[in-house]
Amino acid sequence: MEISSCPFLSSDDFSQFYPTPYPELQTSPPPNSPPWKKRRKENDVIEITADDVVLKDKDSSNNNTRIKEILSSLLMFEDENERENQPESWLISPQNSGSGPVHTPAPQTQLAEAEVNDPKQKNKRSRTATDSQAGAGAAPATAPSTQRRLWVKDRSKDWWDKCSHPDYPEQEFQKSFRMSKATFNMVCEELEPVITKKDTMLRAAIPVRQRVAVCIWRLATGEPLRLVSKRFGLGISTCHKLVLEVCAAIKTTLMPRFLQWPDDARLSEIKDEYELMSGIPNVGGSIYTTHIPIIAPKVNVGAYFNKRHTERNQKTSYSITVQGVVDPNGVFTDVCIGWPGSMPDDKVLEQSALFQRANRGLLNNVWMVGNSGVPLMDWVLVPYTHKNLTWTQHSFNEKIGDIQKVARDSFCRLKRRWGCLQKRTEVKLQELPVVLGACCVLHNICEMRKEVIDPEIANSFELFDDEMLPENAVRSATAIQARDHIAHNLLHHGLGGTSFL
Known part of the structure; x- marks a missing residue:
C-alpha cells in the first residue's frame, strides 16, 4: 500500500x-x-x-x-x-x-x-x-486501479523533436550529427534489433532513434553530458548509459560488416589503386598512429604521459594511441586502440594484431606503408630518413608521402567528424576503447557513403604529427634492397617496376 x-x-x-x-x-x-x-x-x-x-x-x-x-x-x-x-x-x-x-x-x-x-x-x-x-467486515470490493506516483523530472525535448521532424533541413541535420538523414536512418535500422527496449509499467522506453541520436551527437560534438541531457530531455546518467550501450552495439553489430581486414579480392583491388596513385606495387594499406587526449588516470599515470603534447601545449597532457590501416578511399581496414600515450609508434605496431598477422605469414607480397615513426621491415615500407638524399631517394619519399597522406587525411577527417576525439573525454579509461572503436566504424560508414564534412567544422581542427624515430629504424637487410630497387624503378622506369617481395 x-x-x-x-x-x-x-x-x-x-x-x-x-x-x-x-x-x-x-x-x-x-x-x-x-x-x-x-x-x-x-x-x-x-x-x-x-x-x-x-x-x-x-x-x-x-x-x-x-x-x-x-x-x-x-x-x-x-x-x-x-x-x-x-x-x-x-x-x-x-x-x-x-x-x-x-x-x-x-x-x-x-x-x-x-x-x-x-x-x-x-x-x-x-x-x-x-x-x-x-x-470489520469491509467487503474487499474491486478497488479502482491507481497509478504509482513517479518522481520523474519532465525535461524539454523540443530540440530533438525539431531535429527528428521530416521537414528539418538536411544541412542542419548533417551539421549536428556529421551524417545525412539517410545514413542516420540506416544506422538506426541496423542497431534496432540490438538496442530496442520494451515499455514497462512505470515508463515508456526511449525510442531507438533517440538512443542513437544521443550517442552520435555526443561523439560528434564532444559536449559534456549535462549539455547532452538538456538537448534530448534525458537524465545525465541516462545519456551516459545510452552512449556506452550504443557504442557497444556498434562494435558488436556494425564492426564485422564495416571494419574488417579485406579478403583476397578486395586486397588485390587495393594494390591496384595504390599502384595507380603512386607507382609503387603491392601496397595493401597505409599505416598511421594518432593520440587521443585523456584525463590523467589514477593508475600508471606515467605510462600515459604524452611528451609531445605537453611540449606543444605547454600543459601536462596524457593520451592513448589509435593505430589504423586505411585503403585508398580512407576507410579503415584495421585498428589498434588503447595503448598508453608514452609508447612510440613502433612499439604500438609490435603490440597490434597487424604485427601478429604478419608473423603468421599472412602479409606475404604485401607492403604496409608507414611514416618515419615505424621501422623498415619485410612487410613495412617507410621513407628514407637520413640526410643528403639522392634524387632517387627523394623521388621515392615523395611517392611514399602520397600514400601516407591518405592515412593522415583519413585520421584528420576522423577527428574533425567526431569532436570527442579532440578533447579530454568524461568516459572512463577502460570504456574508452569501445567508444573510439565506434567512432572508427561510423567513420567508415560515412566514408563509404561519401558523406562530406561541413567546411566550418573541417577548418576548425588541425592534425599534428607525433611520430618519433625508432631506436632501430631498419630491421631487415632484404627490405633495404627492396626499397632501393623500388626507388630506382620509380625514377628511371616511369614509376614502374617490381619489388623483391
Whole structure:
C-alpha cells in the first residue's frame, strides 16, 4: 500500500469533517504526556494507548466495532490545494477507472513531529488500518486501479523533436550529427534489433532513434553530458548509459560488416589503386598512429604521459594511441586502440594484431606503408630518413608521402567528424576503447557513403604529427634492397617496376 505524501489533517480540519466527535475520545491526556504514540493490532483487537488513555475491551463487540469505525474514518484524502502547488513535472496523477476522482487513502492520526518523520511508524500505521478494515467486515470490493506516483523530472525535448521532424533541413541535420538523414536512418535500422527496449509499467522506453541520436551527437560534438541531457530531455546518467550501450552495439553489430581486414579480392583491388596513385606495387594499406587526449588516470599515470603534447601545449597532457590501416578511399581496414600515450609508434605496431598477422605469414607480397615513426621491415615500407638524399631517394619519399597522406587525411577527417576525439573525454579509461572503436566504424560508414564534412567544422581542427624515430629504424637487410630497387624503378622506369617481395 502506498502512503500519500500530503500533510496530515489538523485538529481544525478534523472538526470540520467530523463535527460530532465520539464521546469515548473526549478524555484528554495530561499536559506533559506525548500525543498518541502507537497503534497496533493485538489478538484481532485494536489497542490505542497513551499515558493514561486506554481503550481496550476484548469482550465488548460494540466498543471494538466503534473503534474500528473511527480508524476507518481517519483516512486522509489528498488536499487539492497541495496537489495544485506541486510542480506539474513531478506529479503523475492516478488514473480514473470510473466516475469521479480517484484518491489513494491512508490512515492518519495526530502525531508528534519525531513520529511523523519515522518511516517505520508510518508503515506500521498503514498496515494496521488495512487490517482493521478487513476485520470489520469491509467487503474487499474491486478497488479502482491507481497509478504509482513517479518522481520523474519532465525535461524539454523540443530540440530533438525539431531535429527528428521530416521537414528539418538536411544541412542542419548533417551539421549536428556529421551524417545525412539517410545514413542516420540506416544506422538506426541496423542497431534496432540490438538496442530496442520494451515499455514497462512505470515508463515508456526511449525510442531507438533517440538512443542513437544521443550517442552520435555526443561523439560528434564532444559536449559534456549535462549539455547532452538538456538537448534530448534525458537524465545525465541516462545519456551516459545510452552512449556506452550504443557504442557497444556498434562494435558488436556494425564492426564485422564495416571494419574488417579485406579478403583476397578486395586486397588485390587495393594494390591496384595504390599502384595507380603512386607507382609503387603491392601496397595493401597505409599505416598511421594518432593520440587521443585523456584525463590523467589514477593508475600508471606515467605510462600515459604524452611528451609531445605537453611540449606543444605547454600543459601536462596524457593520451592513448589509435593505430589504423586505411585503403585508398580512407576507410579503415584495421585498428589498434588503447595503448598508453608514452609508447612510440613502433612499439604500438609490435603490440597490434597487424604485427601478429604478419608473423603468421599472412602479409606475404604485401607492403604496409608507414611514416618515419615505424621501422623498415619485410612487410613495412617507410621513407628514407637520413640526410643528403639522392634524387632517387627523394623521388621515392615523395611517392611514399602520397600514400601516407591518405592515412593522415583519413585520421584528420576522423577527428574533425567526431569532436570527442579532440578533447579530454568524461568516459572512463577502460570504456574508452569501445567508444573510439565506434567512432572508427561510423567513420567508415560515412566514408563509404561519401558523406562530406561541413567546411566550418573541417577548418576548425588541425592534425599534428607525433611520430618519433625508432631506436632501430631498419630491421631487415632484404627490405633495404627492396626499397632501393623500388626507388630506382620509380625514377628511371616511369614509376614502374617490381619489388623483391
